[in-house]
Amino acid sequence: MYVAIMGYGVVGSGVASLLEKNHEHIVKKSMQSEMELKYILDRRTFPGDPYEHLVISDFSKILEDDGVKIVVETMGGVHPAYEYVSACLNAGKSVVTSNKELVATKGCELLRIADEKNVNFLFEASVGGGIPIIRPISQCLAANDIDEIAGILNGTTNFILTKMISDGMTFEDALFLAQKNGYAERDPSADVDGFDACRKICILAALCFGKHVYPDCVHTEGIRKITLADVEYARSWGGVIKLIASAKKLDNGKVSVMVSPAFIQNHSQLATVDDVFNAILVRGDAIGDVVFYGKGAGKMPTASAVVADVIDCAKHMERKKFFGWQDSEPGYVADYLDNITSFYIRGTTQNAAAAIARINSLFGDVQMLTRANAPEGEFAFATDPLSERELDKKLALIEEAEIASVIRITDY
């Protein structure tokens, strides 16, 4: 059987080299007599590359070659990835992708086409890089009702926060270092504003709860506003700040899905996830908390997840995987203002006594936090759980202080 790769960038070239390096092992695991890479689709040319002779620029060659049974999509972006992938599925080819944007926005539709054509559409590499998570959720945890899923899904922001927490670097300096190390793009918005993590939690929520969650329905906050003062207060509270993407099933049939920085207690398994590593916590009714940890990005980890899906496609040529992922109705994602959680709040005041009195009258007996060398008039505290809507109302009533920072507190 033949395989084609669309998009010869970092991940695509990793897939090509892994298919060659572990070729014998992969053929055996695939239960096939042979598996060969036949085409690599890319607009560019690659003089001197070991796979130069396989590179083509005409997509129709792949589409029209009936020997190509599995197509790997590692182009990224929605267009033309979507058009190519749907054409391949419609032509009866299985597709494996690492493209989280494609899966988060078009997953439901592409799975429907795969279903109609009795082929597979697999996307293990779209979340958590090389960490096995899609398959464990859909298979290993099949016996569980999953209530909640939460994770550190973006390595770039986790690297930046780790540098702020461990080395006292400012956000700007840590971002610069991440860019220097190749962890962040020149335009870092997709990472630091939370959009990448948002796409991934949409995919996980769809898998866990069975309905598509569209990224534009998800309240998404990044880490640009996090300061070293917040990091210090988190430490005095007994934890660290992480960018957490979470999805939770509600009693009313809706889901709560959100991406935002959050306080995590030091003894949590998510608190020790540092640098570019990712971790995903799954909370099931029978199993309790299970955590999956590993490198969430990078050429070879991601390529290894893609190749595992290729093997799975090859093994299941006549039998597709069942994901049970349907489209969702408008309003499926609950208004985040109804979420109930505790909050950390930092502010400054000219009149500490009046501000504290007001805070106590609004929030009750809150937990005040301290840090060394806090400037005159700065205060910080942690609230009991209340809704986001209620919080906003109460904050508006604090006339005696300026609120500088609000961060959610989790129980993971």
Added chain:
Amino acid sequence: MYVAIMGYGVVGSGVASLLEKNHEHIVKKSMQSEMELKYILDRRTFPGDPYEHLVISDFSKILEDDGVKIVVETMGGVHPAYEYVSACLNAGKSVVTSNKELVATKGCELLRIADEKNVNFLFEASVGGGIPIIRPISQCLAANDIDEIAGILNGTTNFILTKMISDGMTFEDALFLAQKNGYAERDPSADVDGFDACRKICILAALCFGKHVYPDCVHTEGIRKITLADVEYARSWGGVIKLIASAKKLDNGKVSVMVSPAFIQNHSQLATVDDVFNAILVRGDAIGDVVFYGKGAGKMPTASAVVADVIDCAKHMERKKFFGWQDSEPGYVADYLDNITSFYIRGTTQNAAAAIARINSLFGDVQMLTRANAPEGEFAFATDPLSERELDKKLALIEEAEIASVIRITDY
């Protein structure tokens, strides 16, 4: 299709109740029209139990009922579990087990029978309770060459060590508490002497490296000898003591497999695994380190792993899973004396100057460790890497001191 359960103990009764509780979900995931629990085999009777009417004591009823396609074995022990399971497989029934002793000693043979009869023999629940690990290793990581696997595989010993580390309890007191909490048996040997962890690492090693590892070939040490002094020295070294089961592929085609207490650095993902939790680290060529964390035992987590396997059997009635697990030749497990590692060594001496001089002449410039309130004449140090054989020779040459404790130092 019908399901039977053999052994109505903690896990077996969890499976029965989970099959009922999540029945609709499970049938859907199984791609079956119906799935029903028909028999529960147990010698005992269960008056008033909701499944009392399904309990039988005659195994042949299950064996001879062609409607029973999947048999769950949760009896424990090798006999008669082995005879019953092989009879079921030979009769063309798929078998799901949580019985690590059975899989560790007879896995290779039972997989061969399953292979011949084209049915499945699945055992996700035999390692790590509800943590998905067998399937991720055999499928998700199929594209990786796995070099090494290591984990905290026994919840009872991890609970005891956690109490020693966090609360300063002695081994004896922590064991007593574990027994009181139901984490340890009255005869705690299978746990505290490492035999339970040994069976589990044998199963993982077979899966990762393709050949059966028999428990009696594995050097196994428990935690009975660990003292609070060792715990304190580990802390001053910058880590904790955990019972680690590990398996590593060697260049000569053999494998190194061992169970023993070990020093783990504080920043390791294994260091923060506390109480009865388990964690398994898999080191692959493409993926790097991946860690799976969760409850390694308990009724419902283990039952959820069993039921996930039942679903997988139901989905693959005409197609068996491929494990690639063959028998091994004598000598496949390398002599542990050839292992090379660093060691922590604690001893007492009447002549500190002479002992230190001897240690330096034998081990070079070692890292001396200290603890508060150490008794007169006590010393401890960490060596550079050397073989176990070499270590034993050198220790025998230290005439100026009594060696009280030797613990391996890992790089996980």
